Amino acid sequence: MKDDHAMDLQLLLFAKTHEWLRLDGDVATIGISDFAVQSLTDLVYIELPQPGRVLKAGEVFGEVESVKAASDLYSPVAGTVVESNTKLAEDPAQLSASPYETGWLIRLKVSLPVSRAGLLDAEEYKRLCATESH
Amino acid sequence: MNAALLRTACYDWHVAHGGKMVDFAGWEMPVQYTSIVAEHQAVRQAMGLFDVAHMGRLKFTGADAGKFLDQIVTNDILALEEGQVCYALIANQQGGVLDDVLVYRLPDFYLMVVNASNRAKIVNWVTDQRGGFRFEVEDLTVARFMLALQGPRAQHLLQPLVDFDLSSLNHHRAAIARVMGQPGLVSRTGYTGEDGFEVIVDQAGAPRLWTALADHGADDGLLPAGLGCRDTLRLEAGMPLYGHELDESIDPFTAGLGFAVKLDRGDFIGRDALRAARENANRQRRVGLVFSGKRIAREGAGVLSAGAAVGRVTSGGFSPTLNHPIAMAYVAPTVATAGTVVEVDIRGKSESAQVVRLPFYRRT
Numbered sequence: 169m170k171d172d173h174a175m176d177l178q179l180l181l182f183a184k185t186h187e188w189l190r191l192d193g194d195v196a197t198i199g200i201s202d203f204a205v206q207s208l209t210d211l212v213y214i215e216l217p218q219p220g221r222v223l224k225a226g227e228v229f230g231e232v233e234s235v236k237a238a239s240d241l242y243s244p245v246a247g248t249v250v251e252s253n254t255k256l257a258e259d260p261a262q263l264s265a266s267p268y269e270t271g272w273l274i275r276l277k278v279s280l281p282v283s284r285a286g287l288l289d290a291e292e293y294k295r296l297c298a299t300e301s302h
Numbered sequence: 303m304n305a306a307l308l309r310t311a312c313y314d315w316h317v318a319h320g321g322k323m324v325d326f327a328g329w330e331m332p333v334q335y336t337s338i339v340a341e342h343q344a345v346r347q348a349m350g351l352f353d354v355a356h357m358g359r360l361k362f363t364g365a366d367a368g369k370f371l372d373q374i375v376t377n378d379i380l381a382l383e384e385g386q387v388c389y390a391l392i393a394n395q396q397g398g399v400l401d402d403v404l405v406y407r408l409p410d411f412y413l414m415v416v417n418a419s420n421r422a423k424i425v426n427w428v429t430d431q432r433g434g435f436r437f438e439v440e441d442l443t444v445a446r447f448m449l450a451l452q453g454p455r456a457q458h459l460l461q462p463l464v465d466f467d468l469s470s471l472n473h474h475r476a477a478i479a480r481v482m483g484q485p486g487l488v489s490r491t492g493y494t495g496e497d498g499f500e501v502i503v504d505q506a507g508a509p510r511l512w513t514a515l516a517d518h519g520a521d522d523g524l525l526p527a528g529l530g531c532r533d534t535l536r537l538e539a540g541m542p543l544y545g546h547e548l549d550e551s552i553d554p555f556t557a558g559l560g561f562a563v564k565l566d567r568g569d570f571i572g573r574d575a576l577r578a579a580r581e582n583a584n585r586q587r588r589v590g591l592v593f594s595g596k597r598i599a600r601e602g603a604g605v606l607s608a609g610a611a612v613g614r615v616t617s618g619g620f621s622p623t624l625n626h627p628i629a630m631a632y633v634a635p636t637v638a639t640a641g642t643v644v645e646v647d648i649r650g651k652s653e654s655a656q657v658v659r660l661p662f663y664r665r666t
Contacts, residue, residue: 209334212627213596213598235622236338236530
């Protein structure tokens with residue numbers, strides 16, 4: 169949780185695979201949720217795509233590896249990578265410490281309007297996490 | 303969580319202290335409390351407290367107890383002195399490993415500690431193999447509790463709670479003792495590569511002992527430690543884990559455990575097959591792999607040399623001590639020499655690794 173209490177989760181959309189998405193105009197910032205980070209624990213490695221890569225909705229764009237296991241990262245929407253958070257490669261702990269702020273993963277240029285098919289709002293996502301943690 | 307899972311005497315403590323509980327071989331055990339890396343480092347630098355009550359504990363008494371155990375394990379049980387503990391394999395007639403165990407010789411009985419995942423199998427094996435041997439076997443797993451206190455500060459913490467001088471207890475030695483006034487068994491054993499102890503007491507007194515160690519040790523760097531770091535610690539220490547490095551298709555020589563096989567004594571189960579296994583120069587070797595990259599090879603990853611399959615990873619993880627990924631693998635003898643560079647197929651992408659001798663970590 170840490171510094172993320174300030175973050176308004178209501179502005180985010182979530183994928184069932186635990187990525188989050190925030191739209192600012194035609195740029196989507198993508199990360200993984202606090203729930204995902206807490207479940208993984210002890211992150212050791214994050215691989216992210218180079219700018220210019222074109223992603224389809226649901227496509228694997230990278231992986232995050234913890235002491236326990238490796239997990240693929242799925243893009244919640246289609247778009248073109250404009251930026252990757254390269255700081256995370258050197259310091260994966262930034263992702264654990266701040267999954268919704270400094271721990272963002274990639275930024276995509278998207279075509280508007282963005283399809284929200286299959287994505288959850290904060291309340292729906294909270295319910296999903298509640299079922300997964302039991 | 304499945305209601306049929308077994309719980310140890312300290313289950314409530316684990317839950318109350320943030321233990322993430324998982325099903326491990328039919329037991330509901332803590333995999334971690336805070337962070338696997340933090341718990342791992344506590345064991346290396348200070349100490350960690352593990353609930354290992356899921357481990358099977360079989361007590362053998364009677365005139366032939368020693369002779370019977372000598373018959374079913376690979377090590378020389380009849381040569382054990384009172385208070386000595388030895389590592390051994392239980393092999394089948396084909397030389398395959400049924401389990402890896404510790405056998406304790408105590409004044410009035412033998413104790414065999416088996417893997418939780420193999421307890422039922424070994425209890426049945428003992429019944430099947432007992433023949434005319436005169437002994438009784440009692441499964442104490444549920445009636446007793448077992449903990450492991452591991453790390454350089456372990457002796458300092460445990461000493462005030464026991465009624466004998468721990469500095470007189472050498473590695474792989476055990477003593478019947480009083481632990482906080484209750485009857486117990488203390489051994490200088492463990493599965494972490496650190497100095498440390500394992501303590502067996504009755505269920506009833508277990509929470510009191512656990513709480514005393516956890517509370518008194520907290521100011522001295524102790525963390526409660528789960529199965530997650532137990533795995534990373536034993537991996538660094540090059541110790542095999544049944545179901546990963548060991549199974550019924552693997553013989554002890556292939557596993558690099560020949561030190562625990564004494565062929566030059568009376569007959570025992572699997573001896574002929576093990577003799578042949580020892581002479582087989584083409585057998586695979588258990589080696590360590592260190593990676594220059596950051597991706598972690600997990601169990602089942604293929605090992606390749608010049609594009610050809612030469613082995614497979616059995617355990618892999620991130621080494622908190624070395625700060626890079628490590629793995630254990632079975633490889634062909636042609637690539638088993640330390641320094642050989644191989645490729646490992648990690649989820650479809652090839653990563654370079656160097657073969658090293660085990661263990662990855664040895665305490666100084």
